[in-house]
Amino acid sequence: MRSITPALLLLCALPAAAHIQLDAPLVRYSNANGEVNKHCPCGGGGGTSSCSGAVLSDPNRSATRVTTYAPGETITVQWRETIDHTGRYRIAFDNDGADLADFNAHILADIADPSGGAGNTGSGNAWSAQVTLPTTPCSGCTLQLLQVMNNNTTSPVASPVGTSTYFQCADIVIAAPGEGEGEGEGEPGEGEGEPGEGEGEPGEGEGEGEGEGEGEGEGEDHGHDGEGEPAEGEGETVDDGCAQGGMAWSPAALVLLLALRRRRAA
Numbered sequence: 236m237r238s239i240t241p242a243l244l245l246l247c248a249l250p251a252a253a254h255i256q257l258d259a260p261l262v263r264y265s266n267a268n269g270e271v272n273k274h275c276p277c278g279g280g281g282g283t284s285s286c287s288g289a290v291l292s293d294p295n296r297s298a299t300r301v302t303t304y305a306p307g308e309t310i311t312v313q314w315r316e317t318i319d320h321t322g323r324y325r326i327a328f329d330n331d332g333a334d335l336a337d338f339n340a341h342i343l344a345d346i347a348d349p350s351g352g353a354g355n356t357g358s359g360n361a362w363s364a365q366v367t368l369p370t371t372p373c374s375g376c377t378l379q380l381l382q383v384m385n386n387n388t389t390s391p392v393a394s395p396v397g398t399s400t401y402f403q404c405a406d407i408v409i410a411a412p413g414e415g416e417g418e419g420e421g422e423p424g425e426g427e428g429e430p431g432e433g434e435g436e437p438g439e440g441e442g443e444g445e446g447e448g449e450g451e452g453e454g455e456d457h458g459h460d461g462e463g464e465p466a467e468g469e470g471e472t473v474d475d476g477c478a479q480g481g482m483a484w485s486p487a488a489l490v491l492l493l494a495l496r497r498r499r500a501a
C-alpha cells in the first residue's frame with residue numbers, strides 16, 4: 236500500500252489537468268495555471284466541490300474578463316471535458332452576482348454527460364450548447380457551467396449540493412444595444428443627428444464630426460457600426476456605434492476631422 240499512496244498523491248497533485256474548461260464565454264478564472272474547478276459555485280475562491288460548506292457564493296467577479304450580450308440573445312457555450320466523468324452538465328444563470336441558489340433557480344440547459352471523454356461536437360472532448368439569455372439587462376450577471384459527477388445521465392440537476400461537482404463561471408453583461416456603457420461619446424452622438432445636418436458649422440472638433448456622420452446618412456453609421464439597420468434607429472443607432480464599436484469611431488472621427496481641416500485650409 237505504501238507504494239500506492241505516493242502514486243495517488245502524485246495524480247491528485249498534478250494541477251495542470253482540469254475537469255472542465257469553459258472556452259466561451261470567457262471564463263472568470265483562467266485555466267492557464269491549472270484546475271480551477273473545485274470550489275462551489277464558480278470553481279475558484281472558497282467553497283467545496285460538493286457545495287456542502289457555508290460558502291455558496293463567489294463575489295470575486297472579474298473586472299476585465301467580461302463578455303457583453305444583447306437581451307434575449309442566444310449564445311453558444313463551449314467547453315472541454317478534460318477529465319471524464321459520467322453525469323450531467325448544467326448551464327445556469329444568475330442576474331446579480333454568483334450565488335448557488337440563484338443559479339439553481341435559473342437553469343438554462345441540462346445535458347447528459349455519458350461515460351467516455353468524447354464531446355458532442357464531433358471534435359475530441361469539445362462540447363457546445365446554445366442557451367438563450369434573459370431579456371432583462373444586467374451589469375453583474377454570471378453564467379455557470381457544472382460538470383456533475385453523479386453517474387446519472389438521465390436526471391436533470393436541481394442542485395449540485397452534496398454531489399461531487401466541477402465548476403466554471405463566466406462574468407457577463409446583458410445590455411440593450413445602445414445602452415452600452417454609454418460612454419461620453421454616446422451622447423454627443425445623439426444630441427446630434429440634426430446638428431450634423433444643421434451642421435457644417437465647422438467649428439468644433441468632435442462634436443461635429445459625429446454630427447455629420449449621422450446627418451448624412453447611413454453610410455457612415457454603417458461605417459462604425461458594422462451594422463446596417465441601426466442607421467434608422469436614430470438615437471439608438473448612434474449608441475450602438477459607441478457602445479459596441481468604440482474603437483471603430485476613432486477612424487471615422489479622424490477622417491471627418493481631417494476633412495474639416497482640409498476644408499478650412501482650402
Ligand SMILES: [Cu+2]
Nearest residue numbers: 254318319320
Ligand atoms: Cu475527477
